[in-house]
Amino acid sequence: MNSQVVICCGSGGVGKTTTSAALGxxxxxxxxxxxxxxxxxxxxxxxxxxxxxxxxxxxxxxIPDATGRCDAVMLDVQETFESLIQRFAPTTAxxxxxxxxxxxxxxxxxxxxxxxxxxxxxLRELATNGQYDVVxxxxxxxxxxxxxxxxxxxxxxLMNGAxxxxxxxxxxxxxxxxxxxxxxxxxxVLNLLIGQNTIGxxxxxxxxFRDLGEGFQKRSVEVQDLLRAESxxxxxxxxxxxxxxxxxxxxxRQLNAKAMPFGGFIVNRVEPHIAFDGEALPVNGPDGWxxxxxxxxxxxxxxxxxxxMHEVGVDALVAAGPExxxxxxxxxxxxxxxxxDELAALSASLPTRDALRHTP
Amino acid sequence: MSTLEKSVLIVTGKGGTGKxxxxxxxxxxxxxxxxxxxxxxxxxxxxxxxxxxxxxxxYTPQKVAPNLHAMTITSEEAIEDFIIKQIKVRAxxxxxxxxxxxxxxxxxxxxxxxxVHLGKVYGLxxxxxxxxxxxxxxxxxDAPATGHGLHILNAPKAMMxxxxxxxxxxxSKLVHDLTSDRSRTGIVMTCLPExxxxxxxxxxxxxxxxxxxxxxxxxxxxxxxTDLPSPPDQRALKAALPPEQRVNADALLSRFDARxxxxxxxxxxxxxxxxxxxxxxxxxxxxxxxxxxxxxxxxHLLRELESM
Numbered sequence: 001m002n003s004q005v006v007i008c009c010g011s012g013g014v015g016k017t018t019t020s021a022a023l024g025x026x027x028x029x030x031x032x033x034x035x036x037x038x039x040x041x042x043x044x045x046x047x048x049x050x051x052x053x054x055x056x057x058x059x060x061x062x063i064p065d066a067t068g069r070c071d072a073v074m075l076d077v078q079e080t081f082e083s084l085i086q087r088f089a090p091t092t093a094x095x096x097x098x099x100x101x102x103x104x105x106x107x108x109x110x111x112x113x114x115x116x117x118x119x120x121x122x123l124r125e126l127a128t129n130g131q132y133d134v135v136x137x138x139x140x141x142x143x144x145x146x147x148x149x150x151x152x153x154x155x156x157x158l159m160n161g162a163x164x165x166x167x168x169x170x171x172x173x174x175x176x177x178x179x180x181x182x183x184x185x186x187x188x189v190l191n192l193l194i195g196q197n198t199i200g201x202x203x204x205x206x207x208x209f210r211d212l213g214e215g216f217q218k219r220s221v222e223v224q225d226l227l228r229a230e231s232x233x234x235x236x237x238x239x240x241x242x243x244x245x246x247x248x249x250x251x252x253r254q255l256n257a258k259a260m261p262f263g264g265f266i267v268n269r270v271e272p273h274i275a276f277d278g279e280a281l282p283v284n285g286p287d288g289w290x291x292x293x294x295x296x297x298x299x300x301x302x303x304x305x306x307x308x309m310h311e312v313g314v315d316a317l318v319a320a321g322p323e324x325x326x327x328x329x330x331x332x333x334x335x336x337x338x339x340x341d342e343l344a345a346l347s348a349s350l351p352t353r354d355a356l357r358h359t360p
Numbered sequence: 361m362s363t364l365e366k367s368v369l370i371v372t373g374k375g376g377t378g379k380x381x382x383x384x385x386x387x388x389x390x391x392x393x394x395x396x397x398x399x400x401x402x403x404x405x406x407x408x409x410x411x412x413x414x415x416x417x418x419y420t421p422q423k424v425a426p427n428l429h430a431m432t433i434t435s436e437e438a439i440e441d442f443i444i445k446q447i448k449v450r451a452x453x454x455x456x457x458x459x460x461x462x463x464x465x466x467x468x469x470x471x472x473x474x475x476v477h478l479g480k481v482y483g484l485x486x487x488x489x490x491x492x493x494x495x496x497x498x499x500x501x502d503a504p505a506t507g508h509g510l511h512i513l514n515a516p517k518a519m520m521x522x523x524x525x526x527x528x529x530x531x532s533k534l535v536h537d538l539t540s541d542r543s544r545t546g547i548v549m550t551c552l553p554e555x556x557x558x559x560x561x562x563x564x565x566x567x568x569x570x571x572x573x574x575x576x577x578x579x580x581x582x583x584x585x586t587d588l589p590s591p592p593d594q595r596a597l598k599a600a601l602p603p604e605q606r607v608n609a610d611a612l613l614s615r616f617d618a619r620x621x622x623x624x625x626x627x628x629x630x631x632x633x634x635x636x637x638x639x640x641x642x643x644x645x646x647x648x649x650x651x652x653x654x655x656x657x658x659x660h661l662l663r664e665l666e667s668m
Contacts, residue, residue: 012375012505013557241582242648244376246407274615276608282600292593296609299616302584303647312647 001034003127004134006263007225008354009255010237011247014143015268018337018346019237019330020138021049021061021072025340028063028070029136035071037124038138039119046074056080056122063340073126080118081108088215094208103205115140118327120223127226135351199322218334233263233356238317240310240320241272249320257320263356264326267314272331326351363577363637363665364390366546367485368538369500372509373550374560378581379650381657382641383502384408384651388658389665391427395497398484399424402477402504402512404434411650424541425651429496438476441483468632471522474515475510476531482535485544506564513539513547514571539573546576549634553580553619565634575636577665581629582643586620589615639664 008020017038024036035058038051051072053233054078058071082099089095098104108114119140127135183321226232238248248265255262278297285293316328330349337346363369371383383399390397399408400423406416414424419437421429481501488495503509516536523529539545547568551561565575589597594613598606631638641660646653 014376125362138610233667239376241376241378243378246648264650266580274608276612277605280601285600286596288593289596292589295587295589296594296597296612298585298587299612302616303612306584309645309647 001130002226002229003132004231004353005123005127005137005229005233006134006141007137007227007232007234008237008266009234009251011244011251013238014239014244016237017138017215018343019235019266019268019350020136022337022343022347023350024070024072025061025063025343026350028061028068029344029347029354030352031067032133032353033131034134034136035073035132036136036138037073037075037119037122037126039075039115041176053288058126061340063344071123071132072238074117075114075119075122077118079109080122081114084121084216084219087211090211094211098205098208101205101208103201111323119339120227121219124219124226126279134272201328227260230261231357232261234260235263235266235356237266237268239268240313242313245313245316252321262325264328264351265317265321266350267317267327267329270310270314270329271303273307273311274300274303276300276303276338278353289301295304324356362668363546363548364393364662366544366576367498367575368545369498369548369576370385370503370512370513370539370545371501371548371550372503372506372564374552374557374564375444375505375553376408376548377557377630378641379505379550380407380411381403381654382548382579382661383500384579384654385641385657385661386409386548387428387430387498387538388425388654389662390404390500390604391425392655392658393662395427396495397428397498398496398501399430399502400481400499401432402502404432404451405502406432408502410651411651412654433477433480435473435476438480439472442476442479446586447660471511471518474512475519475528475535477512478516478535478539479531482538485538486534506560510564510567513568513573517571520596542576547573549575549578549636551578551580551626552582552629555622555625558626558629560631562633570585575634575668577636578630578634578638579641579661580623580630581641583623583640584616584619584643586623588616588620589602610657637665637668639668 006023008016008023010016019036020036024034028034049072051074054075056076058073061070061072063070085098086092086095089098116139119137123135123137126132164330236248236251236255238244252262278300281293281296285291314327314329318325320328328349328351330346333342333346337343361456362587370388371379373379380401383401387397387399399417401408403415408430409415409417409422409424412424412428412430414430415422415429417432419431419434421431424430424488434599440662481499484496485494486497503512516532516539519532520529520536523532551557551563561578588594598609627638641657641659644653644656
């Protein structure tokens with residue numbers, strides 16, 4: 001039985017990683033076996049969670065009084081890519097040739113969508129190994145939420161597509177051939193642009209990859225099934241800043257367009273209202289009273305404006321969201337959230353797994 | 361040399377630290393001081409136009425305010441632009457790039473999408489003339505956040521390493537020479553007065569230094585005024601309040617005290633680690649931000665940068 005998949009998406013800087021970790025802590029505390037897959041945690045958070053930032057192995061987080069458990073995994077793109085190649089290459093020698101290819105070394109961390117693809121692959125591995133009730137994914141900070149959803153397909157298409165068959169035709173002494181496409185002109189353009197050697201290296205890479213195509217295709221289908229499973233939930237993490245809000249609405253439109261199961265909004269760092277009544281402060285007092293009094297009143301006014309501004313932001317999200325979509329505002333902690341205790345305090349504002357299960 | 365005198369300003373920083381707002385305000389500040397300025401968004405983002413009360417940007421620069429134009433770079437348009445300049449035949453471009461088989465393959469050429477962004481910026485600065493003089497005095501680029509921003513900055517060098525010769529190599533070298541020249545290009549880093557953005561800024565600064573780039577200015581954004589009463593005054597104020605209001609006053613004071621500590625710590629950490637002026641921008645309560653908000657921020661930036 002596969003794990004439930006919960007995907008935290010949103011733009012960069014809104015606290016996705018912190019939210020993912022806090023959700024993991026809460027659910028583990030409540031008795032679930034949880035895994036948090038994170039992409040690029042800030043160093044201090046990684047340290048406090050004791051995440052091994054190399055090799056992509058699950059490391060348990062020490063949670064006091066938990067009835068369940070929570071592992072954290074940091075995605076290692078290169079390592080995931082390499083282990084995929086080792087798994088699907090027909091021979092050890094074939095795997096080694098790919099890993100040594102200069103284009104692979106360039107492409108393995110830079111190819112468009114490779115982070116998203118490897119995140120999806122890691123998710124598949126964690127969600128199907130029978131170890132966890134739920135896997136929480138902290139998505140890469142791409143603007144385009146669809147990248148994460150489409151990356152496996154696009155990569156599989158690239159690896160298995162016509163270009164592979166075309167490029168992988170036996171190399172001539174010119175290093176590669178481009179006959180089928182009325183190739184002279186095409187070859188000329190490509191040579192001009194990226195040079196003969198580079199084309200040769202890319203062609204060799206795709207040639208080596210040809211045998212891996214089927215494995216990649218199969219994986220892609222499995223990931224798509226996971227993302228579309230009935231229990232899967234997408235949580236949109238945001239903050240009340242104006243930039244984050246417009247990004248959140250952009251994400252929401254994309255999720256709607258793809259008919260992805262929306263779980264609700266988590267709005268981080270919401271400034272609270274502090275019900276200070278300035279009227280209670282006497283007008284007259286000791287030396288310097290007038291200045292001190294007006295300073296305190298000014299602070300109260302500032303806090304009220306901050307809280308109001310954030311309230312308006314949250315209301316705008318609710319108005320733009322699907323009918324009945326829940327919103328979980330998380331009050332600003334006043335200090336950075338770094339320790340397990342601080343994460344646990346934060347997690348009290350977040351949904352339980354049960355609350356998430358009953359979202360529309 | 362002052363930040364405002366450089367031909368190219370590239371704004372980057374952690375996500376959510378106000379890169380776009382700062383880009384718009386920097387552009388506005390330059391335009392207000394008489395420079396013909398172009399704002400450039402990357403990856404087809406189109407938010408600066410509406411922020412300044414104008415239409416969404418396109419690949420062709422559109423006027424958004426006096427002396428101020430805005431455009432957005434999509435890598436598809438920039439690749440087309442670049443390649444047609446190189447091969448001079450549009451039909452050949454279509455044959456290779458609009459081709460069902462070759463399209464995805466060219467998409468996979470590592471770094472090409474990133475590299476053409478700064479390539480286009482180079483063209484705007486060095487190769488764009490109106491009536492015999494440069495069309496733009498200043499170009500301000502709203503680069504993507506930290507990680508991707510670094511990819512874009514490193515892309516010309518990466519393309520040089522990948523190709524080693526040929527037109528892409530030559531072109532990438534020209535671009536690299538411009539962007540790594542500190543007298544012509546300035547990197548402006550945006551940051552918030554919070555621990556995570558600050559530590560990410562320090563990491564970004566280290567990465568930029570390693571790539572041979574230097575930061576021209578740091579903008580510490582969304583600073584809140586924290587004019588706190590002195591500790592004895594705070595005690596006197598609280599003593600004069602009924603208990604239930606004393607709790608609230610305490611919450612208020614400790615909140616702003618913490619904020620004050622963070623703001624000072626952020627300024628300290630940034631100015632100690634980064635060899636560049638750290639200027640402040642106030643948090644504005646306008647929602648959404650609009651042209652008048654940007655003008656206020658622009659005046660702040662002018663004052664702060666000119667006093668450096």
